Amino acid sequence: MALALGIGLLIGTERERRREARGTGFAGLRTFALASLLGGLFGYLDDRLLIVAGAAVVGVFAVAAYVVNRDDPDRGITTEVALVVTYVLGVLALESPLLAASVAVITTWILALRGELHALVAKTLTERELRDLLIFLLFALVVMPLAPNQSFGPYGAVNPQLLVRLVVVLMAITGCGYIAQRLLDPRVGLMVTGLVAGFISSSATIGAMSIRAREQPETWRSAATAALASSVATVVQYVIVIGAVDPGMLPVVAPSLAIAALVAAGVAGVFAWRSFGTRPALSQQSRAFRLWPAVGFAGIFVLVTIAASALQERIGTAGIVLASSVAAFVDAHSTAGSVAAMHRVGGIDATSARLAVLGALSTNTVTKVVLAWTGRRVDYGLSVSLGVVLIAGSAWLGLLFG
Secondary structure, three states: OHHHHHHHHHHHHHHHHHHHHHOOOOOOHHHHHHHHHHHHHHHHHOOHHHHHHHHHHHHHHHHHHHHHOOOOOOOOOHHHHHHHHHHHHHHHHHHOHHHHHHHHHHHHHHHHOHHHHHHHHHHHOOHHHHHHHHHHHHHHHHHHHHOOOOOEOHHHOEOHHHHHHHHHHHHHHHHHHHHHHHHOOHHHHHHHHHHHHHHHHHHHHHHHHHHHHHHOHHHHHHHHHHHHHHHHHHHHHHHHHHHHHOHHHHHHHHHHHHHHHHHHHHHHHHHHHHHOOOOOOOOOOOOOOOHHHHHHHHHHHHHHHHHHHHHHHHHOOOOHHHHHHHHOOOOHHHHHHHHHHHHHOOOOOHHHHHHHHHHHHHHHHHHHHHHHOOOOOHHHHHHHHHHHHHHHHHHHHHHHHO
């Protein structure tokens, strides 16, 4: 009941401020608090008929207020709808308090950001950006849930659910980079995007930035910075995955991963410094969410998977180190987790575990090199390729420390 009252007070406070600013309005702090409290009381009584009747009464009041204020030039139905939502949240507070509280905060934010949201839609968001966003939402919310999670084709390399998820992730990465460029300095925006996206997939980030470097040649240094920054996230994620599975294995790989992290940060830093020599701007031809390049990347991912599976079949059980290295063509982090799990139960000794992790890091670098050239831009492809090879090579220096 306290939560129900608090929800009404929260949303009502925002509406009260809005009413004071306009000088008109039918509902303020007390009305919203009472509506939410009424919902809480009916929810406590757990009578469905009372709950529906209460919703009908609140709805009638909202409609009546809308009719009474029909002469207001700034008339809308936001407050009326918010009052009904507040009543429903009051009812929900008794059954699902966490959900009710979360939705109440989101509702208040939507109400409070009226001017910003209107400006975003009317002045900031272009028609093309809206279409791109709709395509992204179509894949993320419709296509991905419906895609079958089964493997087909040679070596089971074609998994529709995985491929659509990969397309969505890649589109999300390019979208985040686009948004970051619009909100921040284009160079800083891409670098931050690359670092964050690297925790999702460094390979996908490198592929996404390769596409951006092709579409906006003047930003290739910033794109390379983002790609190399994603490699910093790769090394950090190695530490997180191994530490979560087998903390005892961390001292074994710590020297190699520490050197790789330092080199990755240094290489990314050099490109960041060089990119600050120019001031690239968003091209008029740039897109927020790119579908077909993402689909092309997924196709390359399938080809790499088939090649890796074929190689692994030929190798057979020649050794965990070699098998882990081959598997890392597709996903190095899951391979590192598997190696850590085997080390934890004594299925592999420390030396072999370290070699398996380094092998996975190295072969995954091959995938990154291939993806760095998907945009067919020589300066980006060459720079990122040299950078990731240097990072992988430096990790092997850790063997000199034990």
